[in-house]
Amino acid sequence: MIIQQIFTEKVAHSSYILAGDRNCAIIDPRRDVDIYLKMARELGVRITHILETHLHADFISGHLDLAERTGATIYAPEKGNCDFEHVPLKEGDIFSIEDIELQVLETPGHTPEHISYVVVDTARGKEPIALFCGDTIFVGDVGRPDLFPGKAQELASRLYDTLHDKLMELPDFCEIYPAHGAGSLCGRAMASKRSSTIGYEINYNYALEIKDREQFIGSLTNNMPEAPDHFSRCSDVNRIGPEKMKELRNPEPFSNSEFRERIGKAIILDVRSFESFGGQHIPGAYNIDLNSNFPTYSGWLLPPEKDILLVTDNYFQALDACIQLHRIGMDRIAGYLEEGMYGWVTEGLTTGHVPQISASELHERVTEEKELTIVDVRAVSEYEDFHIEGAVNIPVHELRERHVELDRDVDTILICGSGQRSSMGCSILLQKGFSDVRNAAGGMTGYAAAGYGPECPKCVLPWAPFRNIGSDLP
Structure with a gap:
């Protein structure tokens, strides 16, 4: 039995090849599927199974493309009510790929229809050796249950049962292979390590250490990072079946x-x-x-x-x-x-510009006796950890609506961690009619590296008149 992981950067998505001597399965494939065809050829195996753990919210799956190009059968959760041709799976279903036995567990919590695949290598033993758990459990975290409006409490409770009554009952040595790693917004605190074991997670995963159900529910339904807009679209696209890449x-x-x-x-x-x-x-x-x-x-x-x-x-x-x-x-x-x-x-065509200012220029600006608005476009948690005193926190995606809170007549400098998100924010404000916006190149990383503290002596909040904030400091 061979397990190979394919990690897709930026969406932090892990898909897998589970191979025997002649045949293999692809678990949770990404949309551009050439990589699986290449790897299968290198292993000398034929792709016969395509296994989906759930209807993914953060990316479009490649199940239809892969099935068309290989003739493989798609397996998906019965409760997903998928529109495309597939084998619907429920609790207790078992199927095999050569000496590899796959047992289906219904593991709701991150999504209502979620399933996981327990793998037994019958050539070596009778106990589970691996778990393809999708977004149920991650290395250092568990799947977020708040992607369905009005169902967060219910799904968090079901996730508690899934973890304690099913997954934590697997052998400690059972390896876990999740669908995401650090950088994904399908969880909150994923570790950089991309696989683990049941035993290790029982001992060191913060969510599994919470034994009280209500405390567990509270930890997963409060102060969660916001979900991007496409999360509300991708699940249904995956259920219906996305347009094929060749089209x-x-x-x-x-x-x-x-x-x-x-x-x-x-x-x-x-x-x-x-x-x-x-x-x-x-x-x-x-x-x-x-x-x-x-x-x-x-x-x-x-x-x-x-x-x-x-x-x-x-x-x-x-x-x-x-x-x-x-x-x-x-x-x-x-x-x-x-x-x-x-x-x-x-050709002499019209262009726009966004002045880029360095950390030292930013420091000079915030210490001048002038009106100034600094907009920190990082996530709330980043802002709370470290920010320039007096800067207003509006995460970049919220600028689309919250730009009305800012004064267009006041110089506006946008800052993030490096300069990338703040440039996104500058482009949005320019669309909204702002003319005097600047980007803090290097962001808070450069500001700290230049030796400037997180406190800004003088800054104007967009909803208040200018005041000397420095006078409030001890």
Whole structure:
């Protein structure tokens, strides 16, 4: 028996090959499936089974593409009520791949229909050796139960039963293979390690150490990170069956005139670095750096009903952006600006700018006797850990609505951890009619590295008149 993990960066998704001598299963495949075909060929096995643990909320599954290209059978939770052809599975079902026996457990909690696969290598023994647990239990964490409005308490209670009555009853040596690792928003405190054992998690997973049901429910239904917008869309796409990748065309190259004709009917997504976007960009564009957590923020910030026009440094960057957008179901990609911003500016076309300021410049600005708004666009938990005194915290995705809390007539500097999210925020504020916005290049990381403390002596909150905050300090 062979188990190989495929980890997809940024969405922090783990899928798996479970192989015997001749045949194999793919568990929770991502949408672009060539990697599984390549790995199966390298192992000398045929893909015969496609196993889904649940209807994924954070990415689009590749089950239909993989089934079409291999002839493999899809297995999915019976309670998922999937529209595509599949074998529905429920508690107690058992099937085999050569000497590998897979036993199905219904493991609701993260989602109502969730199942897990208990693996027994019958060639070696009768006890479970591995568990493909999807988003039920992670290394250092458990699946969040709050993705379904009004059902968080119920699902958290069911997750408690799943963990204590089923998974924690498996042998301590049973290996666990979750569908996500650190960086995913399907949990709150996942470790960087990508696999573990039941015994280790019983001893060191904070959630499993909570024995009281009500305390457990409270810990998973309070102060959870916000779920990105696409989480509410992907589950149903996966249930119905996503459009196949072969039906999605490669990005079309547009000349400047062709690109301009489409502006107004589509959104512009500039995937270049925040430094490049700050120097020159097409007015009205979103900036989501391809090197950031690009798929998550694209699914969070972009309106899904609009076509997308890409601004990239080159064709290969456009292809990469398309793959990452397809992974979270953003399929309406019209094309990309063929000659990039160089071709745009050399034709004399209009551009916008976002001044980038360094940590020392930021420190000078916040100590001047001038009105100033600093908007910290990081998550609330990051802000609470360390921030500039007087900065207002509006997470970047909330700027779409909460921009009305800011004074357009006051100089506004946006800051995050590095400069990427704050550049996203700058692009949103520019769309909302702000003109004087600046990006803190290097973010709080650079500000701290330059030796400046988290306290800002003088700053204006957007809902209050200027005051000398420094006078309030001891």
